[in-house]
Amino acid sequence: MNKALSPTDFGALEGFHDLNPTQDDFCASVIKGLSRKQKTLSCKFFYDQRGSELFDEITTLDEYYPTRTEIGILERSSADIAAAVGNQPTVVEFGAGSVRKIRLLLDAVDAPVFVPIDISRDHLVHSAKCLAGDYPETRVVAICADFTNDIALPKDLPTSNRLGFFPGSTLGNFTHDEAQQFLERTRATLGTGSAFLVGIDLRKDAETLHAAYNDSLGISAAFNLNLLNRINHELDATFDLTTFRHDAPWVEEHGRIEMRLYSTVNQNVTVAGTAFQFTEGEYIHTENSHKYSVAEFQALASSSGYEPVQVWVDDAERFSLHYLRG
Numbered sequence: 001m002n003k004a005l006s007p008t009d010f011g012a013l014e015g016f017h018d019l020n021p022t023q024d025d026f027c028a029s030v031i032k033g034l035s036r037k038q039k040t041l042s043c044k045f046f047y048d049q050r051g052s053e054l055f056d057e058i059t060t061l062d063e064y065y066p067t068r069t070e071i072g073i074l075e076r077s078s079a080d081i082a083a084a085v086g087n088q089p090t091v092v093e094f095g096a097g098s099v100r101k102i103r104l105l106l107d108a109v110d111a112p113v114f115v116p117i118d119i120s121r122d123h124l125v126h127s128a129k130c131l132a133g134d135y136p137e138t139r140v141v142a143i144c145a146d147f148t149n150d151i152a153l154p155k156d157l158p159t160s161n162r163l164g165f166f167p168g169s170t171l172g173n174f175t176h177d178e179a180q181q182f183l184e185r186t187r188a189t190l191g192t193g194s195a196f197l198v199g200i201d202l203r204k205d206a207e208t209l210h211a212a213y214n215d216s217l218g219i220s221a222a223f224n225l226n227l228l229n230r231i232n233h234e235l236d237a238t239f240d241l242t243t244f245r246h247d248a249p250w251v252e253e254h255g256r257i258e259m260r261l262y263s264t265v266n267q268n269v270t271v272a273g274t275a276f277q278f279t280e281g282e283y284i285h286t287e288n289s290h291k292y293s294v295a296e297f298q299a300l301a302s303s304s305g306y307e308p309v310q311v312w313v314d315d316a317e318r319f320s321l322h323y324l325r326g
């Protein structure tokens with residue numbers, strides 16, 4: 001369903017399309033996840049106002065290398081990227097994440113059309129408006145949607161020369177099967193002949209990885225625990241945050257960091273009228289953050305129908321930016 005905003009609501013924003021992710025989806029997803037033998041919550045719900053603030057704080061921590069490393073790659077490789085992409089693509093960003101990254105890309109490729117897609121309506125409208133204000137030559141069309149679902153782009157967008165942008169190693173949140181499906185679907189959404197620029201965190205020593213998700217200031221812990229706080233407030237739940245503890249181990253056999261919240265006592269928690277039992281030492285699995293070698297990611301991209309054309313990596317080989325052809 002498309003809800004049109006009046007022009008004064010969205011300032012310089014050319015268009016706003018609401019595919020309407022709802023509170024019912026949030027509630028149903030939480031109840032389903034907590035009903036499983038291995039209790040899980042989806043990491044896509046981390047980003048309420050407070051969660052987004054905490055994530056921004058994470059990106060400034062000494063231990064959390066991905067954000068600044070990817071920005072460094074974007075800065076250093078912008079001329080290469082522009083040469084690979086060709087001129088004036090329609091840039092489609094999956095997740096309206098980092099303002100700095102998208103600006104670097106828009107500056108490099110001189111995009112006439114920019115299409116940010118994000119699940120968080122307020123965050124999306126705010127950042128899209130800011131960009132539209134600062135890039136008066138660029139047509140900004142925001143889409144509020146959950147990009148883990150199928151997305152049909154508005155019909156009036158240019159169909160050729162599209163460039164997808166998926167930075168931050170957000171793809172690492174998906175399992176390998178989910179990642180393959182996501183890549184296949186985005187290739188269908190963007191169309192054949194399109195390109196996709198994807199940021200992927202690289203495999204590295206376990207200590208560096210562990211420190212990035214278990215920082216000494218406890219910001220990662222606060223970010224993880226905030227999900228329970230959000231559920232308390234939005235879904236009328238009874239999580240006692242003093243009885244859950246953050247941990248994020250590197251799980252070698254799956255090649256991923258797992259974000260977990262351990263119950264430190266036996267307890268019952270109610271969510272929107274449904275009771276859940278926790279035993280002491282049991283955990284809720286709240287996020288996966290998969291790491292890939294360059295070759296592993298290129299194989300995944302190939303198996304999804306993309307041709308890996310170019311890859312940029314920082315000197316310390318911590319992070320990679322892949323340029324794929326659809």
Ligand code: AVJ
Binds near residue numbers: 170
């Ligand atoms: C935004 C999904 C890339 O996996 O590194 C940071 C989220 N979780 N600390 C990541 C996150 C815990 C982040 N991504």
